[in-house]
Amino acid sequence: MNVTTVENQTHLGELCERVGRAPRVGLDTEFHAERTYAARLMVVQLAFEDGAAIVDPLALPDLMPLALALESTTVVGHALSSDLKIFAEKFGRVPPKIFDCQVAASFLGYGMQVSLADLVRDLTGVRLTKSQTVSDWSSRPLSPRQIDYLVNDVAHLFAVQDKLLERLRATGREEWAIDENAALGTIEKYAVDERRLVQRVPGNNRMNRRELGILGELVRLRDKMARERDIPAKYIVPDDVMAGLATLRPKTLDDLAQLRRVDQGMKRTLGDAILAAVERGEAIPEDELPERAPRPLGNARETLVALLGVVAGEIARENGLPPSLLLPRNALDRVAREVPRDREAFERALGVSGWRLELVGNPLWQLLSGETAARVEGYAQGDPKIRLCP
Numbered sequence: 001m002n003v004t005t006v007e008n009q010t011h012l013g014e015l016c017e018r019v020g021r022a023p024r025v026g027l028d029t030e031f032h033a034e035r036t037y038a039a040r041l042m043v044v045q046l047a048f049e050d051g052a053a054i055v056d057p058l059a060l061p062d063l064m065p066l067a068l069a070l071e072s073t074t075v076v077g078h079a080l081s082s083d084l085k086i087f088a089e090k091f092g093r094v095p096p097k098i099f100d101c102q103v104a105a106s107f108l109g110y111g112m113q114v115s116l117a118d119l120v121r122d123l124t125g126v127r128l129t130k131s132q133t134v135s136d137w138s139s140r141p142l143s144p145r146q147i148d149y150l151v152n153d154v155a156h157l158f159a160v161q162d163k164l165l166e167r168l169r170a171t172g173r174e175e176w177a178i179d180e181n182a183a184l185g186t187i188e189k190y191a192v193d194e195r196r197l198v199q200r201v202p203g204n205n206r207m208n209r210r211e212l213g214i215l216g217e218l219v220r221l222r223d224k225m226a227r228e229r230d231i232p233a234k235y236i237v238p239d240d241v242m243a244g245l246a247t248l249r250p251k252t253l254d255d256l257a258q259l260r261r262v263d264q265g266m267k268r269t270l271g272d273a274i275l276a277a278v279e280r281g282e283a284i285p286e287d288e289l290p291e292r293a294p295r296p297l298g299n300a301r302e303t304l305v306a307l308l309g310v311v312a313g314e315i316a317r318e319n320g321l322p323p324s325l326l327l328p329r330n331a332l333d334r335v336a337r338e339v340p341r342d343r344e345a346f347e348r349a350l351g352v353s354g355w356r357l358e359l360v361g362n363p364l365w366q367l368l369s370g371e372t373a374a375r376v377e378g379y380a381q382g383d384p385k386i387r388l389c390p
Contacts, residue, residue, distance in 0.1 A: 001051055001052055001151060001155055002050065002051035002052070003051060003052045003053070003054065003147070003151055004051065004052075004053045004054070005053070005054045005055075005056065006053055006054065006055040006056065006060070007056045007059040007060070008059065008060070009060065009062075012055070012060055012063070012065060012066065013065065015046070015053055015055070015066065015069075016065045016066055016068075016069035017069075018048065018053075019046070019066070019069040019070060019072070019073060020069050020072050020073070022048055022049070022073050023073065023074065024073060024074040024075075024076050024099075024158065024161075025046055025047065025048060025070065025073050025074070025075055025076065026045075026046060026047025026048075026052075026075075026076045026077065026154040026155075026157035026158060027044070027045070027046060027047075027070070027075045027076065027077045027080070027083060027095075027154070028044075028045045028077055028078070028083065028150075028153045028154050029041060029042075029043065029044050029045070029082075029083045029086060030042045030043040030045075030135075030137040030150070031082075031086060031137070032137065032138060035231065035232065036230050036231060036232070037226045037227050037229070037230045037231055037232060037233070038086070038089045038090070038227070038230065039082070039085070039086050039089075040138075041057045041063075041086055041090065042057060042058065042137035042138055043055070043056065043057070043137050043142075043150060044057060044063070044066070045150045045151065045153055045154045046154065047076075047154035047155060047157055047158065049158065052151050052154055052155060054142070054147065054150055054151070056140075058138070058140065063090075063091070064091055067087055067090075067091040067093055067095075068093075070095040071093070071095050071096060073095070073097065074097040074098070074099055075095040075097065075098050075099070076099045076101070076157045076158060076161050077098075077099075077100060077101070077154075077157065078100065078101045078102050078116040078119070078157065078160075079100065079102045079116070080098060080100045080102075080184060081100075081184065084098070084184060084185075084189075084190065085190045088187055088189075088190035088191075089190070092187070093187060094184075094185060094186070094187055094189075094190065095185060096185040096186075097185060098181045098182070098184040098185040099161055099181055100181050100184055101116070101119060101157065101160050101161060101164060102114060102116075102119075103177065103180050103181055103184070104161075104164045104165075104168060104177040104181070105119055105164060106321065106322055106325050107168060107171075107173045107176050107177050107180075107320075107321065107325075108164065108167050108168065108171070108173070108320065109320035109321075111322050112322045112324060112325055116128070116153065116156075116160075117130055119160050120156045120159075120160060123159070123160050123163040123164070124156055124159050124160065124163070126156060128152050128156075129148075129149070129152070130149075135149070164177075173355075175355070176354075176355040179354050179355065192223070194216065194219065194220065194223075195290075197219045197223060198212065198215055198216050198219050198290070199293075200239070201215060201219065201239050201242050201243055201246075202239055202240065202243060203240075203243040203247075204243070204293065205292075205293040207243075207246060207247065207292070208292065209286075209289040209290060209291065209292055210249075210281070210282070210284075210289060211246045211247055211249070212246070212289065212290045212292065213281045213282075213284040213289045213290060214245075214246045214249060214277070214278050214281030214282065215242065215243070215246035215281070216281065216290060217277040217278070217280045217281040218237070218242055218245055218246060218274070218277045218278070218281070219242065220277070221273055221274070221277040222236045222237050222242065225270075225273075236270075237266070237270065237274075238261065240261065241259060241261045241262060244259045244261070245259065245262075245274060245278065246281075249278055249281075249282070250274070250275060250278055251275070251278075252275070253267060253271045253272075253275070256271055256274070294333075294337065297333065297336055297337060301336040301337065302336075304336045305329075305332045305333060305335075305336045307367075307374065308332045308335065308336070308364060308367070308368075309323075309329070309332055310374070310386055311363065311364065311367060311374055311386060311388065312326060312327045312332070312360055312364065314385065314386040314387075315359055315360055315363060319359060326356060326359065326360065327350075327352065327356065327360055331349075331350050331351050331352060334349045334350070334351060335349045335350055335364075335368070343365055346361075346364075346365050346368065347361060350364070363388055366388065367388060371390070372388040372389060372390060373388070373389060373390075374386055374387070374388055375387050375388075375389050
């Protein structure tokens with residue numbers, strides 16, 4: 001395969017023109033994310049019908065032209081969420097037309113986490129060597145073995161895509177895969193969800209609404225400072241200290257001494273900012289405070305969720321789909337919590353549409369409304385299955 005390296009703006013301009021002319025482009029990236037707030041892009045690999053390109057972000061100060069060029073083509077890759085998240089954070093945009101081979105393969109019985117090496121071997125008969133998985137991609141120059149590894153990660157993407165599309169069309173699932181991949185090409189998917197940042201702090205489910213409001217302000221402060229310093233948020237203030245601050249609700253710097261994990265260095269550098277965040281949380285109007293985490297469902301409704309999960313899992317199995325792809329647990333929680341009384345309300349609570357609703361909507365509603373019952377069949381023969389019957 002003809003491989004070009006892109007290490008200056010002139011070559012980048014030529015590459016962007018090539019991308020603009022291509023009907024599809026294979027994409028992969030290598031990045032380091034262990035000690036930074038945002039992943040640091042180290043290498044970008046692109047595949048074309050007639051060759052490949054290795055782009056060196058360390059030598060190129062501005063890759064925005066490449067991000068713009070990729071918007072004019074279909075980007076083909078494998079497990080692209082992490083790569084596209086970097087594009088969203090670095091450029092504020094992602095390519096809108098995406099074909100993720102891992103996502104497509106999940107509709108063909110491969111599971112949600114199938115590796116590229118396994119797909120390439122199964123669909124093309126080629127065995128990839130993964131000897132550089134933990135390579136230091138910040139080192140320069142890249143070694144011949146590193147270059148071979150980088151090229152192999154994109155060289156077979158088109159062949160895999162073609163095989164997957166062939167099988168998807170044969171099973172009538174091409175539109176399902178297209179719909180699922182479409183979500184990867186929206187910038188909203190990669191936006192920071194502040195509610196999730198709060199929910200990741202241990203102990204948030206035991207806080208009252210005022211404490212949650214304060215925690216939210218502290219989380220925003222920590223995230224802002226981590227982004228500015230480009231270090232992981234936990235290096236600014238550890239999670240257990242965040243929870244302690246939210247429940248302590250300190251008013252003065254001296255109050256901070258009540259938390260033994262707040263040392264003099266943190267008090268000196270962050271103390272005033274922490275107190276200001278707490279004050280903002282205290283000033284949130286009562287009707288604007290965040291809601292507390294939902295109360296536990298209770299035994300009866302947890303059992304209902306389990307039953308619905310078993311039935312949904314059997315529907316997924318019958319259709320060769322991973323259960324987690326078909327229906328998330330929180331969808332079943334909403335149904336059990338809200339107890340919708342009619343089909344329209346049930347579909348709203350379930351919160352899915354398209355092919356998902358097509359597969360599970362009717363069976364689950366009939367089970368909930370008592371029109372059908374779940375029964376175990378085949379247990380005596382060693383092959384138990386759940387069946388819905390009148």
